[in-house]
Amino acid sequence: MAEILKLLTRNMGHANSTNVDAYMASGGYDPLLTALHKMSPEQVLNEVKASNLKGRGGAGFPAGLKWSFLPKGKEKVKYLVCNADESEPGTFKDRLLIENDPHAVLEGIILAGFATQSAGCFFYIRGEMPQGARIFQRAVDQAYERGFLGRNILGSGFDFDVYVSRGAGAYICGEETALMNSLEGKRGEPRLKPPFPAGYGVYGQPSNINNVETYANVPLIVKNGGAWYAGIGAPSAPGPRLYGISGHVKKPGVYELPSGVSLRELIYEHAGGILGDRPLKAVIPGGSSVPVLRADQIDVGMDPDGLKTVGSMVGSAGVIVMNDTVCMVRAILNLAQFYAHESCGQCTPCREGTVWMRKIIARIEAGEGRPGDVDLLDEVAGNIMGRTICPLGDAAAMPVQSFVKQFRAEFEAHITEGRCPMAHTRMTVAV
Amino acid sequence: MALIRIDDREIEAKDGDSLLRVCLNHGIPVPYYCWHPALSVVGQCRMCLVGVKGAPKPLTACSTLVSSLPPDKKIDGKYDMVVDTKSPAVKKDQRGIMEFLLLNHPLDCPICDQAGECELQEYSYTYGHSASRFEFEKEHAPKRVDIGPHVVYDAERCIKCTRCIRFCNEITGTGELTLVERGVHTYVGSFPGRDLDNDYSVCTVDICPVGALTSREFRFKQRVWFLTSGNSVCQDCARGCSVRVDTYKGEVLRLVPRDNPQVNGPWMCDYGRLVSERLKEMNVVAQPKVAAGGRPQSLPWSAFAKVLDDRMAPFKGDGAKDLALLWSGRMTLEEMAAAKRLSAAFFGGLAGAAPKVCHGGDDNVLIRKERRPNLKGAALMGIPVTEENAPISELLKGKRAVLIVREDVVGDAEYAEKESLKKTLGTMDLVIVADYALTETAALAHLFIPLAGWHEMEGTVVNFQGVAQKMARAVVPPRDRKTFYEAVSLLLKAAGAEVPEPTFLAWHAEVKAAVPGLKNVTIRDLLPNGVKLGGAP
Numbered sequence: 001m002a003e004i005l006k007l008l009t010r011n012m013g014h015a016n017s018t019n020v021d022a023y024m025a026s027g028g029y030d031p032l033l034t035a036l037h038k039m040s041p042e043q044v045l046n047e048v049k050a051s052n053l054k055g056r057g058g059a060g061f062p063a064g065l066k067w068s069f070l071p072k073g074k075e076k077v078k079y080l081v082c083n084a085d086e087s088e089p090g091t092f093k094d095r096l097l098i099e100n101d102p103h104a105v106l107e108g109i110i111l112a113g114f115a116t117q118s119a120g121c122f123f124y125i126r127g128e129m130p131q132g133a134r135i136f137q138r139a140v141d142q143a144y145e146r147g148f149l150g151r152n153i154l155g156s157g158f159d160f161d162v163y164v165s166r167g168a169g170a171y172i173c174g175e176e177t178a179l180m181n182s183l184e185g186k187r188g189e190p191r192l193k194p195p196f197p198a199g200y201g202v203y204g205q206p207s208n209i210n211n212v213e214t215y216a217n218v219p220l221i222v223k224n225g226g227a228w229y230a231g232i233g234a235p236s237a238p239g240p241r242l243y244g245i246s247g248h249v250k251k252p253g254v255y256e257l258p259s260g261v262s263l264r265e266l267i268y269e270h271a272g273g274i275l276g277d278r279p280l281k282a283v284i285p286g287g288s289s290v291p292v293l294r295a296d297q298i299d300v301g302m303d304p305d306g307l308k309t310v311g312s313m314v315g316s317a318g319v320i321v322m323n324d325t326v327c328m329v330r331a332i333l334n335l336a337q338f339y340a341h342e343s344c345g346q347c348t349p350c351r352e353g354t355v356w357m358r359k360i361i362a363r364i365e366a367g368e369g370r371p372g373d374v375d376l377l378d379e380v381a382g383n384i385m386g387r388t389i390c391p392l393g394d395a396a397a398m399p400v401q402s403f404v405k406q407f408r409a410e411f412e413a414h415i416t417e418g419r420c421p422m423a424h425t426r427m428t429v430a431v
Numbered sequence: 432m433a434l435i436r437i438d439d440r441e442i443e444a445k446d447g448d449s450l451l452r453v454c455l456n457h458g459i460p461v462p463y464y465c466w467h468p469a470l471s472v473v474g475q476c477r478m479c480l481v482g483v484k485g486a487p488k489p490l491t492a493c494s495t496l497v498s499s500l501p502p503d504k505k506i507d508g509k510y511d512m513v514v515d516t517k518s519p520a521v522k523k524d525q526r527g528i529m530e531f532l533l534l535n536h537p538l539d540c541p542i543c544d545q546a547g548e549c550e551l552q553e554y555s556y557t558y559g560h561s562a563s564r565f566e567f568e569k570e571h572a573p574k575r576v577d578i579g580p581h582v583v584y585d586a587e588r589c590i591k592c593t594r595c596i597r598f599c600n601e602i603t604g605t606g607e608l609t610l611v612e613r614g615v616h617t618y619v620g621s622f623p624g625r626d627l628d629n630d631y632s633v634c635t636v637d638i639c640p641v642g643a644l645t646s647r648e649f650r651f652k653q654r655v656w657f658l659t660s661g662n663s664v665c666q667d668c669a670r671g672c673s674v675r676v677d678t679y680k681g682e683v684l685r686l687v688p689r690d691n692p693q694v695n696g697p698w699m700c701d702y703g704r705l706v707s708e709r710l711k712e713m714n715v716v717a718q719p720k721v722a723a724g725g726r727p728q729s730l731p732w733s734a735f736a737k738v739l740d741d742r743m744a745p746f747k748g749d750g751a752k753d754l755a756l757l758w759s760g761r762m763t764l765e766e767m768a769a770a771k772r773l774s775a776a777f778f779g780g781l782a783g784a785a786p787k788v789c790h791g792g793d794d795n796v797l798i799r800k801e802r803r804p805n806l807k808g809a810a811l812m813g814i815p816v817t818e819e820n821a822p823i824s825e826l827l828k829g830k831r832a833v834l835i836v837r838e839d840v841v842g843d844a845e846y847a848e849k850e851s852l853k854k855t856l857g858t859m860d861l862v863i864v865a866d867y868a869l870t871e872t873a874a875l876a877h878l879f880i881p882l883a884g885w886h887e888m889e890g891t892v893v894n895f896q897g898v899a900q901k902m903a904r905a906v907v908p909p910r911d912r913k914t915f916y917e918a919v920s921l922l923l924k925a926a927g928a929e930v931p932e933p934t935f936l937a938w939h940a941e942v943k944a945a946v947p948g949l950k951n952v953t954i955r956d957l958l959p960n961g962v963k964l965g966g967a968p
């Protein structure tokens with residue numbers, strides 16, 4: 001059984017963990033000092049590349065490679081963006097970091113800024129996290145007071161600023177270019193790519209955007225070295241990982257474990273098993289957008305390679321567990337409702353298709369489904385998949401396709417019986 | 432340059448050009464809604480999805496740029512791109528998008544003004560399903576929204592292509608419109624307290640690919656397939672936008688800009704376009720009029736020609752010094768040529784001038800402060816042009832008679848000038864007005880010659896850039912309402928002079944002889960976009 005790690009969560013549970021003094025007392029900002037005085041920006045970048053740190057927002061893109069896409073030198077003003085618009089259903093790890101260890105995130109941001117020689121960072125936090133925004137703003141203020149931000153940081157000649165910006169609570173604004181539009185005060189609609197943010201990002205400047213957890217890993221890498229980091233967990237996406245587990249488990253919460261931990265172990269050992277000791281029915285392993293798994297598919301590692309073997313993805317590592325009381329049609333209806341509500345409406349397949357899927361699923365769940373509805377649903381999802389401007393279309397279509405594929409009989413039963421066969425059960429936890 | 436293969440054709444294309452533009456330029460049909468050649472690319476409708484070799488997903492042709500590959504990486508050894516626009520996979524994508532677009536569309540074609548020129552209809556027929564698989568209540572959205580004084584919006588028909596929004600942002604720079612709400616509830620709205628009220632607002636109706644934006648003036652007037660059209664040139668400023676005049680049973684129902692890159696692009700201003708409304712309010716007559724004892728009397732042309740000859744008699748020969756001639760930048764080159772003959776017959780040379788009428792200023796889109804469409808043509812014909820807004824009464828000083836062609840000098844004058852003009856004209860022995868409508872000036876005329884309206888005649892005009900365009904006839908006028916060159920032919924012929932036949936072609940030959948720049952320009956060159964005259968300043 002894998003040990004619970006205390007790397008990203010090293011300061012959690014300590015008194016005043018959000019305070020700069022407490023953070024510094026536990027060795028915080030030492031990596032920054034080391035980097036600024038003993039390392040060149042290239043060295044920091046090379047350590048991050050060597051660590052093979054993969055983005056923690058969902059797509060899993062190598063962070064060091066992403067940073068190196070930014071133009072070199074200081075001729076162009078470059079910006080970093082920290083994506084704290086955590087709104088994927090089933091995902092709640094970034095909030096934990098922001099609210100309990102903001103300085104770790106901030107230090108990671110400053111290190112990334114140093115490595116890429118950026119002018120500043122926009123910290124875009126979800127509107128529904130006012131407490132996180134307050135805590136992070138205070139951390140930023142404290143960092144300015146101590147000279148970790150501003151002009152000539154710690155006498156190194158490096159200037160860097162951080163601005164906290166609150167979103168208005170749209171899921172789409174977690175998409176990197178929609179986030180940038182929202183940040184600039186425009187409608188939160190994804191931009192057409194190319195140009196990619198590394199060439200044309202916030203306010204038209206070259207920009208790099210990473211997830212909160214990704215930045216929080218950077219001080220660990222600078223402190224212990226890329227090689228050390230690359231040795232933790234699964235080699236294809238190494239490092240400690242915050243697994244958020246929710247739904248029908250006895251001990252839901254965020255667990256820091258080495259990447260590649262077995263899904264079965266995560267559910268049955270760390271999260272204490274299934275609520276009510278009932279049989280497991282389904283697991284969504286990486287936030288609501290990734291394909292769902294059946295109970296017999298959980299003997300896989302929670303890393304990209306492991307989940308690929310069962311046709312799913314690690315995504316944001318938000319694990320949603322469902323026991324045998326859950327109606328899968330009702331569960332996907334919940335998700336379909338979410339995506340239909342959150343579609344920005346910019347491009348046709350997502351705007352129209354998400355609502356159509358919701359209507360078909362609602363009809364099946366209500367016992368009014370017609371023969372052929374399941375195939376129709378699958379085809380509509382297929383027509384959205386890969387045909388939209390941004391990944392929201394895919395995120396809406398993938399779960400639908402996977403629910404149909406994995407639990408087709410249950411969909412068909414709704415139609416043939418003309419009712420929800422699980423109508424007598426109650427979902428104890430909303431999915 | 433890149434060599435690309437589109438389906439089974441090999442095409443040379445410029446690097447950085449949009450794939451959609453390349454396809455359209457080579458006659459390869461790719462359906463699209465949100466893309467517009469004059470607006471920015473947003474890739475929102477997803478209708479132009481094509482297969483590009485090497486891309487994991489179908490790509491929108493509008494936002495995919497042609498790019499060269501290094502020599503060792505060419506596809507099949509020679510291609511920079513291999514594109515597929517008609518495989519079953521692409522057809523399936525097109526069908527899928529069409530189906531999505533029509534899900535919540537009301538399909539109210541029988542009462543929709545766009546029917547017949549609707550891209551939803553066209554693509555649905557070519558690329559879509561014949562039946563809907565959507566068995567739910569459609570989403571409802573605001574209908575009949577008065578989004579501006581000339582434009583009505585229907586959010587249910589709207590496919591959210593944002594062409595109208597981009598037009599207001601990028602062309603007029605007024606930015607009245609935005610998307611409101613999100614997801615399937617998205618609709619186009621104007622910002623609070625603002626209407627879609629700019630000088631070009633009806634262009635949004637032109638570029639709306641569906642029936643979401645309709646023109647208040649044209650909606651419900653006529654099904655478009657019943658319209659007959661003529662290609663003409665707008666007469667309301669020196670720009671001379673290329674227009675298509677849509678008519679039904681002799682009535683002009685609307686003007687639509689014709690895409691003419693060297694003059695107006697795909698746009699035209701609302702003022703010019705809404706001449707269709709002003710035409711309705713004009714007092715137009717079919718026969719010449721003689722003011723006899725205060726009460727105007729209509730005469731057939733044959734009888735009128737005699738009256739005209741009699742009344743003009745005192746101003747022949749030495750009497751010509753008492754006669755003034757007022758030209759107009761609204762006359763076509765052919766009419767000017769005719770007026771030159773007339774001038775020669777009476778004065779033995781050129782006399783009079785065309786007033787240069789200006790309002791406001793030039794804008795940065797199309798509108799010119801100079802309001803006459805053919806003053807440049809007048810200059811090319813050697814006809815004197817007055818100073819900007821010069822008082823007309825100066826030109827009439829000391830004259831006892833005047834011939835005014837296509838100018839409402841009284842109606843267009845400022846108050847003080849108006850009074851003095853009225854007084855001058857009121858004391859004259861003979862005032863002859865030749866115009867399309869009974870204007871304020873015509874009300875003071877002793878003889879009124881009804882002229883064919885700009886939409887009723889053929890002619891050539893030269894805009895401020897020196898672009899000569901030919902106007903075609905959109906409506907056939909009544910027999911006695913003639914162009915000025917026809918009238919001159921008839922009058923001078925009756926007087927025994929040698930004149931060109933009363934036809935456009937005959938007088939156009941005369942124009943070609945007078946304007947060096949037109950010498951080698953054929954009638955075909957003047958259509959449909961006109962030609963920039965060589966040596967035109």
